[in-house]
Amino acid sequence: MAAMDIGIDLGTTKVMVYRGDKGIVIHEPSVVAFNHKTNRVLAVGEEAYRMLGRTPDYITAVMPLEDGVISDHVMTEYMVKEFIKKACGNMMVKPRVILCVPSMTTDVESRAVIETAVAAGARKVFLIEEPIAAALGAGIDINKPLGSMIVDIGGGTTDCAVISLNGIVCSKSIKLAGNSFNREIVKYINHTYKILIGERSAERVKIECCDVYEPTGRTIVVKGRNLLSGLPQSLEVSDLEIQRAVRDLALEIVSTVRSVLEVTPPELIGDIYTNGIMLTGGGAQLSGLDRMIAENTGVRVNVAEEPDRCVAKGVGLAFKHLEALQDGFTHVSVYKYK
Ligand SMILES: Nc1ncnc2c1ncn2[C@@H]1O[C@H](COP(=O)(O)OP(=O)(O)OP(=O)(O)O)[C@@H](O)[C@H]1O
Ligand SMILES: [Mg+2]
Structure with a gap:
């Protein structure tokens, strides 16, 4: 990878940029703040994240890829340009x-982002599918005629794919991932205790006090607003009740994995049985999810090292594989800047 190569993981919750000479140089939330009075981008990433929900009328701070798709393509383009x-x-x-x-980005949206990259100064732009990048970043040799299963659990989407010979053999994507768990925790506490907590508090509960497979009874204190009195209140919740609240979501991920296994050609399923399933993405760190998938599929499950960085690392590594990835495969598109 040459110094002037840039790999971008444009995620629902975060953007990571990999630079050929330095590795990951940007790891910031996918947020952009725009000033409508001056028609200019005010901030992107971390700085814009701090503005969420705290802006006057003429400034919008948004997460333009909120639901696992590009929900605001104009803001996405601004954001990509600034990050480049x-x-x-x-x-x-x-x-x-x-x-x-x-993975759920349409061709038109992809084209728009590609053109943004070109406008931001890119000489050549390639597009890579998330499971392929995740597999590369997880250290899987995708070149061989050997089946590997990747389950990338991001913030907005879970992508489950079987890869062999640099290509995706079968796959399924669902709009259910890490952020869905946060929303479910907010909903549960709201319904059960009539206390409204923020998504960031819910994320803390998920990371510190949630095991979808084997909760131990530990508890955590969260603060929110009592919906009846309107006043601040804190409460203690246990991982047992959180597990009950989010279990169905985890089971939906399991059933997606099963449905892909069911349509995987027999030779490849044999390889997956031997090598196990690889989990990547920030959501792969959800406690107990690996054991739950393993138990429900009968296949060993491995969580990649630094799972939330796999896609970014893989995008960086993809420069070494450009020829192979382009050679007869449709998942890498080349758009030359003329
Ligand atoms: N320790 C952890 N335990 C559980 N979940 C975690 C942990 N750390 C991060 N996450 C979750 O991982 C998700 C973000 O993952 P990731 O950074 O892979 O998403 P993304 O690439 O931005 O999204 P997508 O791939 O869907 O576009 C968030 O929902 C976050 O809450
Ligand atoms: Mg991702």
């Missing part, structure tokens, strides 16, 4: 860019 500028600094040479967009 930020990553390149005063690079003299126009970079080659590999982009990984959420």
